[in-house]
Amino acid sequence: MAAPDWFTAAIAEPPVTGTIEVDxxxxxxxxxxxxxxxxxxxxxxxAAHSRWWDHISPLLTTGRRVVAIDLxxxxxxxxxxxxxxxxxxxxxxxxxxxxxxxRAPVVIGHSLGGIVTLALASRPGTPLGGxxxxxxxxxxPGSADRGEPAMGRMRVYATREETISRFRPVPAxxxxxxxxxxxxxxxxxxxxxGFGWKFDDRIFDGRVPPPAEVREFQCPVTFFRAEHxxxxxxxxxxxxxxxxxxxxxPGAGHAPMLxxxxxxxxxxxxxxxxxxDGSRPDAAETGTR
Numbered sequence: 001m002a003a004p005d006w007f008t009a010a011i012a013e014p015p016v017t018g019t020i021e022v023d024x025x026x027x028x029x030x031x032x033x034x035x036x037x038x039x040x041x042x043x044x045x046x047a048a049h050s051r052w053w054d055h056i057s058p059l060l061t062t063g064r065r066v067v068a069i070d071l072x073x074x075x076x077x078x079x080x081x082x083x084x085x086x087x088x089x090x091x092x093x094x095x096x097x098x099x100x101x102x103r104a105p106v107v108i109g110h111s112l113g114g115i116v117t118l119a120l121a122s123r124p125g126t127p128l129g130g131x132x133x134x135x136x137x138x139x140x141p142g143s144a145d146r147g148e149p150a151m152g153r154m155r156v157y158a159t160r161e162e163t164i165s166r167f168r169p170v171p172a173x174x175x176x177x178x179x180x181x182x183x184x185x186x187x188x189x190x191x192x193x194g195f196g197w198k199f200d201d202r203i204f205d206g207r208v209p210p211p212a213e214v215r216e217f218q219c220p221v222t223f224f225r226a227e228h229x230x231x232x233x234x235x236x237x238x239x240x241x242x243x244x245x246x247x248x249x250p251g252a253g254h255a256p257m258l259x260x261x262x263x264x265x266x267x268x269x270x271x272x273x274x275x276x277d278g279s280r281p282d283a284a285e286t287g288t289r
Contacts, residue, residue: 003178028076033061039101043113049075067099073200104129130220135229139211173253226252
């Protein structure tokens with residue numbers, strides 16, 4: 001399938017790259033657009049990186065700056081001995097400041113990035129203009145579930161091409177071929193003995209991260225649930241009880257930037273517009289907006 005014009009134009013947008021040190025570790029980020037209202041910081045999922053947003057960021061830059069972060073242990077950022085959602089949240093705030101997003105950016109996080117985003121949205125005194133969480137597992141408050149094993153040790157492949165050919169989203173889902181190929185090509189790095197992936201295989205200690213605890217929100221929050229994603233039944237009630245809104249993404253897999261990127265963008269734009277107008281997003285399907 002040939003890439004459509006909108007995608008080709010989006011990935012051709014040249015970002016400004018930067019790095020800031022947070023707790024002794026370099027944190028990389030990519031930015032597009034000029035600062036305006038509702039500036040955005042995008043947070044990728046576990047074992048992903050900022051370039052999962054390459055085709056999304058340019059579609060959100062009208063009247064605002066958009067920054068995509070590589071959390072520590074991911075992408076082009078440095079590695080740590082230990083990782084936690086709270087430490088990643090500190091990295092997000094530091095990059096928001098370094099990236100020129102102003103005093104109250106909107107943070108948008110997918111999967112693990114959504115867990116980090118929820119942690120920020122629940123922190124008293126955190127200066128967020130809003131938070132959008134995309135298909136992040138939600139747990140019962142107080143849950144200590146550590147999940148099941150997520151992945152083994154990272155394999156090393158002889159060539160870059162072989163590594164790219166092994167790229168697979170986790171969990172498995174359908175993807176638009178041109179989006180899949182772009183992300184796969186930017187997920188590889190040279191390592192001792194060959195090539196591997198752009199993440200530290202110690203980020204989860206071999207286990208799925210625990211689901212997010214939902215506490216009272218300190219800013220506007222909208223939760224996007226992918227129809228074929230990972231969100232458990234009952235998430236809507238938890239989100240709405242905490243003061244947030246809930247939106248369905250029909251037909252989408254866990255990572256909607258792979259299979260439903262334009263629906264994801266439409267949903268984000270709709271939420272931002274409603275927040276700017278001072279209204280709360282309805283619990284509607286983005287496909288019907």
